[in-house]
Amino acid sequence: MTSWREFHGWDRNGTLGAAEVSFDLDQLELTPMPHGDWPKVTIFHSVDTDSLGKAAGGSRSPGPFANLKEGCRKRNIDPRQ
16 A cells, blocks of 8 residues: 555545454345444545445545444445346
8 A cells, every 4th residue: 555655646535444344245235343343534536435335525535435433334236137
């Protein structure tokens, strides 16, 4: 991560959060389980929704989901649906 920030200027304001993720290959379901409290970050390039289309607001948890702790539930990630 340090190299891409230094040499490319990418992700200068990024942050990390610890999580465990399970993936059910047969059902194409992803279940994220965050560990601890994740810092909030401001939206980037006006992307104010998560990968599921849910509004993220002015600040959000880092990553593809607006709020991981809003129920660490299985999420269907089948691209055919």
